[in-house]
Amino acid sequence: MIEPGDRVLLIGEGREFFVKAGQNVLSTDKGQLDLASLVGKTAGDILTTHNGSKFTIRIPRPTDFFTYGKRSGAPMLPKDIGLVIAYTGMNHNDDVLDAGTGSGIAAIYFGGVAKTVKTYEIRPEFSTLAMKNIIDSKLTNIEAVAEDFLKAEGRYDVVHLDLQIQPEHVTHAYSLLRPGGYLACYTPFLEQMAIVVDAATGLFREVHTHELIEREMTRSKRGTRPSTSVSHSGYVTIARK
Amino acid sequence: MIEPGDRVLLIGEGREFFVKAGQNVLSTDKGQLDLASLVGKTAGDILTTHNGSKFTIRIPRPTDFFTYGKRSGAPMLPKDIGLVIAYTGMNHNDDVLDAGTGSGIAAIYFGGVAKTVKTYEIRPEFSTLAMKNIIDSKLTNIEAVAEDFLKAEGRYDVVHLDLQIQPEHVTHAYSLLRPGGYLACYTPFLEQMAIVVDAATGLFREVHTHELIEREMTRSKRGTRPSTSVSHSGYVTIARK
Amino acid sequence: MIEPGDRVLLIGEGREFFVKAGQNVLSTDKGQLDLASLVGKTAGDILTTHNGSKFTIRIPRPTDFFTYGKRSGAPMLPKDIGLVIAYTGMNHNDDVLDAGTGSGIAAIYFGGVAKTVKTYEIRPEFSTLAMKNIIDSKLTNIEAVAEDFLKAEGRYDVVHLDLQIQPEHVTHAYSLLRPGGYLACYTPFLEQMAIVVDAATGLFREVHTHELIEREMTRSKRGTRPSTSVSHSGYVTIARK
Amino acid sequence: MIEPGDRVLLIGEGREFFVKAGQNVLSTDKGQLDLASLVGKTAGDILTTHNGSKFTIRIPRPTDFFTYGKRSGAPMLPKDIGLVIAYTGMNHNDDVLDAGTGSGIAAIYFGGVAKTVKTYEIRPEFSTLAMKNIIDSKLTNIEAVAEDFLKAEGRYDVVHLDLQIQPEHVTHAYSLLRPGGYLACYTPFLEQMAIVVDAATGLFREVHTHELIEREMTRSKRGTRPSTSVSHSGYVTIARK
Numbered sequence: 014m015i016e017p018g019d020r021v022l023l024i025g026e027g028r029e030f031f032v033k034a035g036q037n038v039l040s041t042d043k044g045q046l047d048l049a050s051l052v053g054k055t056a057g058d059i060l061t062t063h064n065g066s067k068f069t070i071r072i073p074r075p076t077d078f079f080t081y082g083k084r085s086g087a088p089m090l091p092k093d094i095g096l097v098i099a100y101t102g103m104n105h106n107d108d109v110l111d112a113g114t115g116s117g118i119a120a121i122y123f124g125g126v127a128k129t130v131k132t133y134e135i136r137p138e139f140s141t142l143a144m145k146n147i148i149d150s151k152l153t154n155i156e157a158v159a160e161d162f163l164k165a166e167g168r169y170d171v172v173h174l175d176l177q178i179q180p181e182h183v184t185h186a187y188s189l190l191r192p193g194g195y196l197a198c199y200t201p202f203l204e205q206m207a208i209v210v211d212a213a214t215g216l217f218r219e220v221h222t223h224e225l226i227e228r229e230m231t232r233s234k235r236g237t238r239p240s241t242s243v244s245h246s247g248y249v250t251i252a253r254k
Numbered sequence: 255m256i257e258p259g260d261r262v263l264l265i266g267e268g269r270e271f272f273v274k275a276g277q278n279v280l281s282t283d284k285g286q287l288d289l290a291s292l293v294g295k296t297a298g299d300i301l302t303t304h305n306g307s308k309f310t311i312r313i314p315r316p317t318d319f320f321t322y323g324k325r326s327g328a329p330m331l332p333k334d335i336g337l338v339i340a341y342t343g344m345n346h347n348d349d350v351l352d353a354g355t356g357s358g359i360a361a362i363y364f365g366g367v368a369k370t371v372k373t374y375e376i377r378p379e380f381s382t383l384a385m386k387n388i389i390d391s392k393l394t395n396i397e398a399v400a401e402d403f404l405k406a407e408g409r410y411d412v413v414h415l416d417l418q419i420q421p422e423h424v425t426h427a428y429s430l431l432r433p434g435g436y437l438a439c440y441t442p443f444l445e446q447m448a449i450v451v452d453a454a455t456g457l458f459r460e461v462h463t464h465e466l467i468e469r470e471m472t473r474s475k476r477g478t479r480p481s482t483s484v485s486h487s488g489y490v491t492i493a494r495k
Numbered sequence: 496m497i498e499p500g501d502r503v504l505l506i507g508e509g510r511e512f513f514v515k516a517g518q519n520v521l522s523t524d525k526g527q528l529d530l531a532s533l534v535g536k537t538a539g540d541i542l543t544t545h546n547g548s549k550f551t552i553r554i555p556r557p558t559d560f561f562t563y564g565k566r567s568g569a570p571m572l573p574k575d576i577g578l579v580i581a582y583t584g585m586n587h588n589d590d591v592l593d594a595g596t597g598s599g600i601a602a603i604y605f606g607g608v609a610k611t612v613k614t615y616e617i618r619p620e621f622s623t624l625a626m627k628n629i630i631d632s633k634l635t636n637i638e639a640v641a642e643d644f645l646k647a648e649g650r651y652d653v654v655h656l657d658l659q660i661q662p663e664h665v666t667h668a669y670s671l672l673r674p675g676g677y678l679a680c681y682t683p684f685l686e687q688m689a690i691v692v693d694a695a696t697g698l699f700r701e702v703h704t705h706e707l708i709e710r711e712m713t714r715s716k717r718g719t720r721p722s723t724s725v726s727h728s729g730y731v732t733i734a735r736k
Numbered sequence: 737m738i739e740p741g742d743r744v745l746l747i748g749e750g751r752e753f754f755v756k757a758g759q760n761v762l763s764t765d766k767g768q769l770d771l772a773s774l775v776g777k778t779a780g781d782i783l784t785t786h787n788g789s790k791f792t793i794r795i796p797r798p799t800d801f802f803t804y805g806k807r808s809g810a811p812m813l814p815k816d817i818g819l820v821i822a823y824t825g826m827n828h829n830d831d832v833l834d835a836g837t838g839s840g841i842a843a844i845y846f847g848g849v850a851k852t853v854k855t856y857e858i859r860p861e862f863s864t865l866a867m868k869n870i871i872d873s874k875l876t877n878i879e880a881v882a883e884d885f886l887k888a889e890g891r892y893d894v895v896h897l898d899l900q901i902q903p904e905h906v907t908h909a910y911s912l913l914r915p916g917g918y919l920a921c922y923t924p925f926l927e928q929m930a931i932v933v934d935a936a937t938g939l940f941r942e943v944h945t946h947e948l949i950e951r952e953m954t955r956s957k958r959g960t961r962p963s964t965s966v967s968h969s970g971y972v973t974i975a976r977k
Contacts, residue, residue, distance in 0.1 A: 022434070024459075057433055071434040074411075075343035091340035092466065099336025102316035104366025105346055125345025126367045170315075192298050193263070193312040202718025203478065203926055210473050218265075222471040224480065225333065226708070226949075228727070230463040230489060232451050236684025237444065239465065239727045247720070248471060443959030444685055467708075467949070469968070477925025479970070486951070486962045504916070506941075539915050553916040557825035573822035574948065581818025584798035586848025587828055607827025608849045652797075674780050675745070675794040685960065692955050700747075704953040706962065707815065712945040712971060714933050719926065721947065730953060 015051050015070070020149040022071035023060060031073065031081035033149075041066075075122045075150075082146040085139045088118040089175055089199055090246045092227045097173055100223070100251045101195035103127055107170040110189060112162035115175065117143030123173070124152035131155075131169075133162040135176075165189060175199040183212035183252075190254040201247035209250045217252035224248050256292050256311070261390040263312035264301060272314065272322035274390075282307075316363045316391075323387040326380045329359040330416055330440055331487045333468045338414055341464070341492045342436035344368055348411040351430060353403035356416065358384030364414070365393035372396075372410075374403040376417075406430060416440040424453035424493075431495040442488035450491045458493035465489050497533050497552070502631040504553035504563075505542060513555065513563035515631075525550075557604045557632070564628040567621045570600040571657055571681055572728045574709050579655055582705070582733045583677035585609055589652040592671060594644035597657065599625030605655070606634035613637075613651075615644040617658075647671060657681040665694035665734075672736040683729035691732045699734035706730050738774050738793070743872045745794035746783060754796065754804035756872075766791075798845045798873070805869040808862045811841040812898055812922055813969045815950045820896055823946070823974045824918035826850055830893040833912060835885035838898065840866030840878075846896070847875035854878075854892075856885040858899075888912060898922040906935035906975075913977040924970035932973045940975035947971050 015021060015034045023030040026043045034051035044062025051060065051070065058070045073081070079091055097119075103109065107127040111120050114134035120143070124130045132155060134140040140159035147155050158165075162176065163185050171194060172186040178200055186196045196217065198209045206222055213220045224247075229240040256262060256275050264271040267284045275292035285303025292301065292311065299311045314322070320332055338360075344350065348368040352361050355375035361384070365371045373396060375381040381400035388396050399406075403417065404426050412435060413427040419441055427437045437458065439450045447463055454461045465488075470481040497503060497516050505512040508525045516533035526544025533542065533552065540552045555563070561573055579601075585591065589609040593602050596616035602625070606612045614637060616622040622641035629637050640647075644658065645667055653676060654668040660682055668678045678699065680691045688704055695702045706729075711722040738744060738757050746753040749766045757774035767785025774783065774793065781793045796804070802814060820842075826832065830850040834843050837857035843866065847853045855878060857863040863882035870878050881888075885899065886908050894917060895909040901923055909919045919940065921932045929945055936943045947970075952963040 024434075069433060074434065075345060076341065076436075077343070079343075092337060092464075095336030095338070095340025096333060097336075098339050098367070099332035099363065100317065102318070102320075102363070102366065104316060104363075106366070122340065122343070122345075125343065125347070126339070192310060193265075193315065195317075202720050204718040206471065207473065207478060210471075214473075222473070223333075224469045224471060226467040226469070228465045228467070230447065230451075230465060232448065232455075232463070236686040237448060238684050238729070443961050445959040477927040479925050480968045488961070506916075551915060556916065557827060558823065558918075559825070561825075574819060574946075577818030577820075577822025578815060579818075580821050580849070581814040581845065582799065584800070584802075584845070584848065586798060586845075588848070604822065604825070604827075607825070607829070608821075674792060675747075675797065677799075688953065689955065689960060692953075696955075704955070705815075706951045706953060708949040708951070710947045710949070712929065712933075712947060714930065714937075714945070719930060 015054050017052050019051075019151070020073050021051050022073050022077055023068040024071055025068035026066050030068070031077065073150075075125050078121050078146060078150055079118050082116055082118055082121070082149070083142050084116045085142050086115060088116045091122075092225050093199060093246055093249055094119050094122045096223060096225055096249050097197040097199070098122070098126055100249070101171045101197055103171055108168065109171045109173065110165060110167070110169045111173045112165070113176040114140055114143040114157055117146040117157065119173065119175065120155050120157070121147060121150045121152060124150065124155040127154070127171070129154050129156070131165070131167070132157050133160055133165055134158070135161045170194045171197065173197045173199075178205050178208055180208060180212035183209055184216065187216050187254060192254055194254050196250075196252040196254070198250045198252075199247055200250065203248070206248040206250060213250065213252040217254055219253045220250065222248050222250040256295050258293050260292075260392070261314050262292055263314050263318055264309035265312055266309035267307050271309070272318065314391075316366050319362050319387060319391055320359050323357055323359055323362070323390070324383050325357045326383050327356055329357045332363075333466050334440060334487055334490055335360050335363045337464060337466055337490050338438040338440070339363070339367055341490070342412045342438055344412055349409065350412045350414065351406060351408070351410045352414045353406070354417040355381055355384045355398055358387040358398065360414065360416065361396050361398070362388060362391045362393060365391065365396040368395070368412070370395050370397070372406070372408070373398050374401055374406055375399070376402045411435045412438065414438045414440075419446050419449055421449060421453035424450055425457065428457050428495060433495055435495050437491075437493040437495070439491045439493075440488055441491065444489070447489040447491060454491065454493040458495055460494045461491065463489050463491040497536050499534050501533075501633070502555050503533050504555050504559055505550040506553055507550035508548050512550070513559065555632075557607050560603050560628060560632055561600050564598055564600055564603070564631070565624050566598045567624050568597060570598045573604075574707050575681060575728055575731055576601050576604045578705060578707055578731050579679040579681070580604070580608055582731070583653045583679055585653055590650065591653045591655065592647060592649070592651040593655045594647070595658040596622055596625045596639060599628040599639070601655065601657065602637050602639070603629060603632045603634060606632065606637040609636070609653070611636050611638070613647070613649070614639050615642055615647055616640070617643050652676045653679065655679045655681075660687050660690055662690060662694035665691055666698065669698050669736060674736055676736050678732075678734040678736070680732045680734075681729055682732065685730070688730040688732060695732065695734040699736055701735045702732065704730050704732040738777050740775050742774075742874070743796050744774055745796050745800055746791040747794055748791035749789050753791070754800065796873075798848050801844050801869060801873055802841050805839055805841055805844070805872070806865050807839045808865050809838055811839045814845075815948050816922060816969055816972055817842050817845045819946060819948055819972050820920040820922070821845070821849060823972070824894045824920055826894055831891065832894045832896065833888060833890070833892040834896045835888070836899040837863055837866040837880055840869040840880065842896065842898065843878050843880070844870060844873045844875060847873065847878040850877070850894070852877050852879070854888070854890070855880050856883055856888055857881070858884050893917045894920065896920045896922075901928050901931055903931060903935035906932055907939065910939050910977060915977055917977050919973075919975040919977070921973045921975075922970055923973065926971070929971040929973060936973065936975040940977055942976045943973065944975075945971050945973040
């Protein structure tokens, strides 16, 4: 049941709105939506504008936070987040450390999968913005800390790093991991990838760097072909303790 | 604490053994391992062979089931499983339907992420083999059914299909999905991908087909370069209700 | 020595102009260029505008015709033209048949390599435009014909097809080829590629379809990474008689 | 007309033989081939073994030298040779400098396209082996020199480098090029690519590095899919003077 302040997706009339249940009224080209009336409703219920347009209520999923969440920069792409989840075997028994938080999108994906997520972000204003996204996600197993990852303590099954990587980050990650646990480092540039691989090799039992090239396939009356819009975003190095 | 019948990884002396705690003795080139003595131990404990070699105990993760699980055919690759998890936003609130089960590896990954997984496999001998892997994984939220997916009922947040796809599979998946839920279809061949896209277009709100080309980067004294071993496995179509 | 009507590249002041030697004056933001004065000059000579800006004279290469030639549609990309040249081993002993001509860019590349090129284009207005590019290229070994490829006769070492492909095109190409010669078919869509492969298999001794995914690497102070602008254009099937 | 010593391809009975016309007899599982009788014959003629098997005579093309030529190491792949030809617009007006020669395969491709090719190889034994391939190709416009590329003089339209690259190679190539001419550097490793780009940037007017990822498409009764055998070989940097 939707509570005041909850994030809600309204879908209809060829439009999507990512709103907050509460006392506002949202004016759209399809009429006015009374957001207070969302409270108490549930997924699949209908909200009708003052002039009769109908919108279906949806509870947002992590994919919607990737689309509609506030951003402090370019977030990791879902394809790379998926690779981290799959190549670490992230699951509901895991304690995950994530740094840097950025917009918090990776933390929200991980929070939906793992037992606990602790996410470090050294820039306080980024951490503050990410907290808004995390609160919107209603995930209660994510703790956001505005601090340097190198100060992190504790024991983790997966450490995920998406920051200006230095060798000491890799060494510190190793010290935090449980045996059999995984470090996953996302690096957009080859030089950073080399730093990770050089620091991890020898220290970790296994080190592999992956690049994912993703293409969308298009299909029209003319035929089927790959889209020319291809996404490369970076390299993901997976190292197992 | 390890119980009789639990799957355990033993790591040491440059070797890995995927064993079952119990009354057996495992003979290795590093000496004999008494598997009965695993019972009551826990991750990180040491098992010593009769001649003094030491092996560290690990509780297997989903990645280990991909490596060591029994196989009835080529399972989906982790990169594609990760793409399904990320592009559906699969999380611990989700009821997931998976068909066909195959070796059960995708179901084990999903079981670590979702609230419940129900997995359909029309070939009873495949379902039986997959059950062994699923029992080994100790995931209690996976139900394996040796039946045709077209007979499936209930309501799901994610339906994942990896089978000889026909248009009626896509239509049936639509009927099982909650609003805002996702169908993810894995198809190795282009012709099957076309069947999925044609059946889903119009029915679902959004339809996108992705291809992931994965490369491993290698780094040696000679330099850094992409590996020539590149993995394409198939196409993943994501359709949202 | 440049003659009236010759195409010339003028390079300087951070600009490039693709002009025709003759009686015109070209007004640029760097001053007026007297194109009549190009006649009798040669590559490397300097042309000075009325206000003193200097432009160096270049004789255009095939790459410049790709950039500056008139276009009747999207021409084949150089990467794919290069693949045709390399996979057919096209060389100065070869008689090449090219169809459809399109903008004539592929014919111009081939004309610089082969002994003779005969290029067929069924749409007269396309053939007329292509003739302008071919005349500009000053290649005298290219013959452009505004006719259906199926009417082509003669004997060729390489047949290159970039048109709405039908099985009879493949069969006809076979009949025109010398033993050991190559058919190269460019097809943007998978369905067309399948038509080529199905028609060529059995008929030709060897049939291979290639896809080239090209990426540009970028290198800045931040580091080295693949560009996100990746070009896929189509499939090239190479069949040897 | 085939002369003594000419390379000839014999095709038939599901076999291919790359032979030299002359006084030998070739024993095959299909019978004995009298290679002396090749002299005076021409492409398309038939050679019959002593027991009646028939082989068709072919004059080898550059693609056959890639397949059958002697090798001193891994030669550049045709896809990359094609990219060099296309991105430099190499044509029959061009003087081309090639270094290092390696097995001479790239020089043979270029010799079939350009006016002249001069190829430098610092290792005399490699140059000797390459000469054998070049003589076999019957291309008379290729000059092979067993010397350091840094000692090369003259003026060229295209300089192609496939050697352990150093910044002075790039600078020297610049000095040899005619205005508007192209340097093409093939580098298997990223670190070498960076050397080229750093040395060429600023010096040349345009610098672009390309990576070609090639896949073969397979088509069987089960359907159409990309082959898992994908070829990456290296990076090709194209710089224009």
